[in-house]
Amino acid sequence: MASRIPTAWRIGAGKSTTTGCLNFNHVTKSTPAWPPRLRLGSSGTAPLARSLFHRQQHQQRRSFAHTTTRHKSDDESHHCPPHDNPSILVKMLEAAATSFASILVLGAGFSIAAYAYHKSYKHHVLKKMANAFEPGDPVLDLAAIGKNIPLSKTAAATHWIGRPEQDIVDDIVAGHEVGHYHLFIGEKGTGKSSMLLEAMRKIDGDGVAMFEAHADLEIFRIRLGKALDYEFHEDYIGSYFSERGPRDTTALLDIERALNKLEKVALKRRAKIGRPLVVIINQMHLIRDDEDGKDLIELLQQRAEQWAASNLVTMVFNSDDYWVYERLKQLATRMEVLSITDLPKNLATAALRNYRHRYFGEDLSNETLEQIYDRVGGRLNFLNRVAKSNDMLATCDEIKQVEKTWFLNQCWILGEEMDDDVMDQQKWAAAAxxxxxxxxxxxxxxxxxxxxxxxxxxxxxLPSYALHEAQQIMTRADFVRALDRLNLFSITKDAQVRASSVPMHLAFREIVAQPGFREHLQATIDRIAAIESLGRTRELVAKDLVLGGHYEIRRSEKGKGVDVKLVMPEPEEEGEKEE
Known part of the structure; x- marks a missing residue:
């Protein structure tokens, strides 16, 4: 049975009327791929023919779809209109936004890291400073090594002589004496530093920091930082990036910054323990008596006054010279002064006996002890030197001779033959x-x-004079403090001037007892007066004086000079000439 095969469709290509691009969607009728009528020999072949036809038609459709897609992509890449591409401005904005986001993320990361480091660094600084006041102090270790002192708390009786002031010093260093700051003043070698070290040893340096003063403010700053374990931001990582750090300033501002940190540590410690910190500044007399030294002492005293009022920190100043007391006295409100003098006779002989027994295992007789005390007094450093020597009496004479030589080298007078060029130095020497x-x-x-x-x-x-009387005797008010700095004379906290030590006073006796000494002193004083008189004298030389004339010299009316007038002789009369 014959059947009719449907007419096939042919795909045609045309142009779009709207865009001008090629359009492959236009389909037209074409000649069928099979004859319109196919006569088959039998009816069993009709399904097979239809199957072959549909398979061929399906392959043509797939080929058409693939070709259409490929032509569309080529047409879009080569023939698309201009308004479909992004503009240059849009691309620039996209690039700028990407860069800004990257910089923002990077900057935020660095900022957060820097802030975290800064906060952790400040916390670390306070932690180190708080650790500096924990038990154990390098000053105690150095003192023990230098003096062969064991560090145990039970060894004090064999190497130390208790002074009446030791209990007061113990209470101050232990933090039991609050509400004041303290100045220890006394001659060199009286045992001020030793008492402070002994008080620190009893508490193992808990809550105490001690350092030595210095004339240079930079060295003072470094020593303060070492005592407080504070490095003044010198270990700050910002210096690696060549940034201007907080260290680029003066030493005085660094000291102020360290004291600010110390105040924060003291606040935390008082809330935790309930007693103040103690800061000891030894050898305050080494600070220069000038504007920089005045500013430094004023800064330290202001902090000491403030901390004493709030019971935060107890400041202890240790000095050999009187001028430090005068400087602090001007602004002092809560200052307590403790004068450290030579040991009395009973304590001095006991100290000498203990020293001698320690170094030589020898027990001295009372007569020998009195002879030694009569020559060197109760100065601890002198007693220590005598106790270590083999011939103690000879060492006493040597100490006196050293003091005498020191005085003569500094203050000896030159007599009537003195040259006028050394008059300024001789004024100072004659006054001494x-x-x-x-x-x-x-x-x-x-x-x-x-x-x-x-x-x-x-x-x-020892005989002494009040400070104002000593200035009157010397006829100068500025010399006595310089003599105190040279350890020739000593000024006590009661403003009494005396010899700096017993050997120095014995040297004064020997000098004054020399034959012709007073005449030599008077000749020196007269020579100084004559040189000063010559300096105040003005010499006038008159030349070519007219015969019979004279000069009249008088003070000017304004009082600022002298008027010199030549008076000519009166002329003789004619009658007298004829005669």
Whole structure:
């Protein structure tokens, strides 16, 4: 049975009327792929023919779809209209947004890391400073090594002589004495630093920091930082990037910054423990007596006053010279002054006995102890030197000779033949010798009046003058403090001027007792007066004086000079000439 095969469709290509692009969707009728009529020999072949026709038609459709897709992509890439591409401005905005986002993320990361480091660094600084006040102090270790002192708390009785001031010092260093700051003043070698170290040893340096002062503010800053374990931001990582750090400033501002950190540590410690910190500045007299030194002392005193009022920190200043007391006295409100002098006779002999037994295992007799005390007094450093020597009496004479030589090298007078070029130095030397002579003369007056200069219990009672009287004797007000700095004379906290030590006073006796000394001193004083008189004298030389004339010299009316007038002789009369 014959069947009719449907007409096939042919795909044609045409152009779009709207876009001008090729359009492959236009389909037209074409000649059928099979004859319109196919006569088959049998009816069983009709399904097979239809199957072959449909398979061929399906393959043509798949080929048409693939070709259409490929032509569309080529047409879009080569023939698309211009308004479908993004503009240059859009691309620039996209690139800028990407860059800004990258920079923002990077900057935020660095900022967060820097802030975290800064906060952790500040916390680390306070932690280190708090650790500096924990038990154990390098100052104690160095002192123990230098003096062969064991660090155990039970060893004090064998190497130390208790002074009456030791209990007061113990309370101050332990933080039990609050509400004040303290100034220890006394001659060199009286044991001020030793008492402070002994008080620190008893508490193992808990809550105490100690360092030595210095004339240079930079060195003072470094020593303060070492005592407080504070590096003044010198280990700050910002310096690696060549940034201007907080260290680029003066030493005085660095000291102020360190004290600010110390105040924060003291606040935390007081809330935790309940007692103040203690900061000891030793050898305050080494600070220069100038504008920089004045600013430094003023800064330290302001902090000491503030902390004493709030019980945060107890400041302890240790000085050998009187001028430090005068500087602090001007602004002092809560300052306590503790004067450290030579040991009395009973304690001095006990100290000498212990020293001698320690170094030589020898027990001295009372007679020998009194002879030594009569020559060197109760100065601890002198007693220590004598106790270590083989011939103790010879060492006493040597100490006196050293003191005498020091005084003569600094203050000896040159007599009547003195040159006028050294007059300024001789003024200073003559003033010192005059004061030494006055002290020796006062000793004779005290003995004549029945006031002994030697007490069997107390020991030596050195003659002294009040500070204003000493200035009057020297006829100068500025020399006595310079003599105190040279350890020739000593000014106590009560403003009494005396010899710096017993050997120095014995040296004064020997100098004044020399034959012709007073005449030599008077000749020096007269020579100084003559040189000063020559300096105040003006010489006028008149030349070519007219015969019979004269000069009239008078002070000018304004009082600022001298008027010199030549007066000519009166002419003779004619009658007198004829005669």
């Amino acid at each position: 010798v005059v004061l030494a002579t006055a002290l020796v003369d006062k000793e004779s007056v005290m003995e004549a009046a029945g006031s002994s200069t030697y007490d069997p219990v107390v020991g030596h009672v």
